[in-house]
Amino acid sequence: MTLSIGQVVDSRYRIVKLLGQGGFGAVYEAWDTRLERPCALKENLASSPEAEKQFGKEATILANLNHPNLPRVIDHFAVPGQGQYLVMDFVEGEDLQQMLDRRGPLPEGEVLPWIAQTCDALAYLHGQPQPIIHRDVKPANIKIAPDGHPMLVDFGIAKLYDPALRTMLGARAITPGYSPPEQYGHGRTDIRSDIYSLGATLYALLTGEEPADSVERLIGAAALTPPKQLNPLISEPAAQVIMKALAAEPAQRFQSAEEFKRALTADSLVHSTVAPARSARPAPPAVGARVPPGPGVRPDSRAANILAILAMLLGFGSWIFSCVNPIVLMQFETSSSVAFLAFGSFGLGCLSVPVALVLGGLVLTKYRKAATGWDRLMVIFGLIAVVALVFLVVGLVVLVLLFPSAGT
Secondary structure, eight states, X not given: XXXXXXXXXXXXXXXXXXXXXXXXXXXXXXXXXXXXXXXXXXXXXXXXXXXXXXXXXXXXXXXXXXXXXXXXXXXXXXXXXXXXXXXXXXXXXXXXXXXXXXXXXXXXXHHHHHHHHHHHHHXXXXXXXXXXXXXXXXXXXXXXXXXSOEEEOOOTTOEEOOTTSOOOGXXXXXXXXXXXXXXXXXXXXXXXXXXXXXHHHHHHHHHSSOOOOXXXXXXXXXXXXXXXXXXXXXXXXXXXXXXXXXXXXXXXXXXXXXXXXXXXXOHHXXXXXXXXXXXXXXXXXXXXXXXXXXXXXXXXXXXXXXXXXXXXXXXXXXXXXXXXXXXXXXXXXXXXXXXXXXXXXXXXXXXXXHHHHHHHHHHHTTTTTTOOHHHHHXXXXXHHHHHHHHHHHHHHHHHHHHOTTTTO
C-alpha cells in the first residue's frame, strides 16, 4: 500500500514525499528521525516468507557495498504483511530522465563521461564474489549529483546472480525499450543484461528517443533505428558502441562493463567528442534557475553593443578622414598642418584596424549565434576601415615614388 506523507515507518523514518511508483513498490524521500538527515526509502511489496528471506539476504550484501557512484544502503527492515524496505542515502540532484525531458537530446561530450562512470558502478556490482545484477538501468535511475558525478540508484530489484539458477519471477521488472529480451518471460539474465540497459540509456540520452522494444525487435515486429538517423550530431564511433551494446543476442554485446567502458573511452571516440556536440534542440533553463552564460551567450549585451557602436564610429571616422585627407592637404601649405593631418589619418587608421579585427573576430566566432545588428554593422565598417587604410598606405607610397619632391 502507498505510504502517506508524514507517516513514520519502523518508528524511525518519516515519509516526506513519493519519488516514484511502480508495480513492485515505490520510492520515497524520508527523514531519518534518529540521525536527523534525509534518506531514500525503497519499498518492495512482495511479502511472502520466501521473498522476505531472499530480500534479507540481498539487503545484507547491498549494505556492504561502497562505491563513489552508488548510494550506500544504510538499513533494511520488513513490515509483516506489507513489504520490505531498503533505506539508502538520499542523492540530491536531477536524474537523467528529468534532464532529457527538460533539454532534449544531450551533447555527446557531456553524456559519455557519465556513462563511463556508470560502467564503473556496474563493474563493481558485477565483480562481487556473487555478482549483483541491477536489472533496471535507465535514465530515471541515474542521478547527477550537485558536484556533477553520476549516481546509479534504485536497487529495488537488484538480484544476486547464480548461473545455475533462473532468476526469480519477482525480480523481473520490465521497462520497455530498456530491458533486454532475456529479461522477459523465463530467459536467463546475467551481467550482459545490464550492458543492454545501459546501451539503451545512452541511445535515449543522445537521440531523445527510446530504442524499440527488445522483444519486438527479436521477433521482427520492430527495427532499431540507427542513432545517427535520429541525431546526425552523434559521432560514428559512438553510434557503433551503442549498436553493439544493444545487440539482441547477449553474445554479440560487450561482455563486461569494463569492455563497454574501454569502448567509450577509446581514442577514436574521445577525439571525436573534444568539442561537445550541441543538443538537437535548444536547452531551456529549469524554472526559476539562473543559467550562467556559456559559449554563444552574451554575459553583458549592453557593453557589447557599446563596443560595437564605438568600433563602428571609429571605422567610419577613419574612412571619412582618409577620403577627405588629400583634399584638405591641398588647402594647407605649412608643414605643421600637413604633419598633423597625416598623423591623424595614420593614427585613426592604425587604431581602428586592430579594434575592428578583434571585435569582429569575436562576433564571427564566439558570439556568432548571438550577434546583434550593431555587431554586424561594426564588422562591415571595420572591414571598410581596413580597406581604406590599405588604399591610404598604397596612395602615400605611390605619391612618394612619383613625386619625391612633393613634401619639400
